Amino acid sequence: MQARTIARQALKASHAPSRWPRRLVLAGLSLWASLTLAPAAAQSPSYPSRPIVMVVPQTAGGTNDIVGRLVSQKLGEVLGAASVVVDNRPGAGGNIGTQLVAKAPKDGYTLLMTISSSQAINPALYKNAGFDPVKDFRPISLIGAVPNVLLVNPSFQARTVAELLSLAKAQPGKLQYASAGNGTLNHLLGEMLNSMAGIELQHVPYKGVAPAMNDVLGGQLPMLFASLPSALANIRAGKLRALAVSGPSRSPVLPEVPTLGESVPGYSGTLWIGLFAPAGVPADVATRLQDGMARALASKDLRDKLEQQGVELASSPDKPAGPEALAALLQDDLAKWARIVKSSGASVD
The missing domain is CATH 3.40.190.10 (Periplasmic binding protein-like II)
Known part of the structure; x- marks a missing residue:
């Protein structure tokens, strides 16, 4: 409160005959600017202001790549982004691309379009998958199953x-x-x-x-x-x-x-398919992505294209399958596939 009072007085002094030292006036103006502008910056008002990268941790031509390319085009249109670019980062059963997103800047410009085999099976299969499927990611939208x-x-x-x-x-x-x-x-x-x-x-x-x-x-x-x-x-x-x-x-x-x-x-x-962001992405950015995916998946042209590929959509046009559905499915599958991996004896170093 005291800081705000000093800032206001400095602003007033800048428009009146100066009784305060110039350096104090400038300092007060700087403080006022930081107090009034910081909340706007925290709200990410311009998001997205540059292309978004959607990492697909599988090779081109697979299910996740096909779905990712269809969804990215529509999501870019809905968000008004310059583009949403698919970046294939295959390797280690999907771990390489998944790790990349887990460690990416938490600004909403790097997303993970992934499948249940990478997100729900790998943690049980690999001795060190290099990521935590729950703690390292924020669910955005469940797309569907195939x-x-x-x-x-x-x-x-x-x-x-x-x-x-x-x-x-x-x-x-x-x-x-x-x-x-x-x-x-x-x-x-x-x-x-x-x-x-x-x-x-x-x-x-x-x-x-x-x-x-x-x-x-x-x-x-x-x-x-x-x-x-x-x-x-x-x-x-x-x-x-x-x-x-x-x-x-x-x-x-x-x-x-x-x-x-x-x-x-x-x-x-x-196999289910879902979109995640790195954990810690600003809440307003996550909300914008979630709303954008809901609008994208409600569009008839995208739904038709996905269904023609054999995707069984998790949402209807008026009932999106948002982050809660994806989080719940991930938790269920982590437990299910851990049992199957254990019983099969499968393991990857």
């Missing part, structure tokens, strides 16, 4: 899940499946199938879903689990055959393809 698809090369002799299981039991340890890497969801979905169906498929990890899919397309390996958006074009072109989806129900995009649970009771595993 099933994985069990895919085979069209030349593969099994045309149904039942035929695959029969073949695998007749040749234990002989059939191989590709994945986007150790500890990724499509790796653990294979381990879950081994455990629940009593078979022994051999896992072959790749550095991303694109090279894994390329080898299955080329016939070097017979099968892989891949998220629906990353596989849909090849399924529709007849280059890959979909045996089953991993979710609890059939996908509206591929209604003729059964679920794995129809052949292996109780089997279910989906």
Whole structure:
């Protein structure tokens, strides 16, 4: 209060015949400026005033990259930002890009578009993932979920899940499946199938879903689990055959393809996608991002594009799935996948 009084008196003195030393007047004006302007700066009134970087911790061409590019374009329009730029930072199952955002400036200009395999599985899988999935991030918006698809090369002799299981039991340890890497969801979905169906498929990890899919397309390996958006074009072109989806129900995009649970009771595993900011981002910036995502995901053109890719949206146009839904889902999946990782014996140094 005393500081404000001095500042006001100094401001008054600057407009009247000077009775105060000039240096005191200037000091008072400086103090007044700091008192009146600081709150405005704290409220980040100009956000966003420059491009926003949306880090995708997976390779180009995968589900998260496809969704990230669709969402980033609409989010940039809604926020009035110069642009929202997708920056692919793959490696270590998503840890490299995730660590980058955890350590980024807490100003809202670096965001994390991630998937459950990186945010909810890696902390249990890696001895040191390099980030805390809860403490290092502020949830912004849950986007939706996608099933994985069990895919085979069209030349593969099994045309149904039942035929695959029969073949695998007749040749234990002989059939191989590709994945986007150790500890990724499509790796653990294979381990879950081994455990629940009593078979022994051999896992072959790749550095991303694109090279894994390329080898299955080329016939070097017979099968892989891949998220629906990353596989849909090849399924529709007849280059890959979909045996089953991993979710609890059939996908509206591929209604003729059964679920794995129809052949292996109780089997279910989906991938969710969400947007996070670094923990400590200003509250008003987080609110602006949350509102922006709600508006973006309410737009019909973005919803149509995401649904055409097989994304099952978590929100409706009038009921956004905001940060609370994402935080709750993350907590549930951290516990769920910790149990699955432990039972599978999977581990990455």
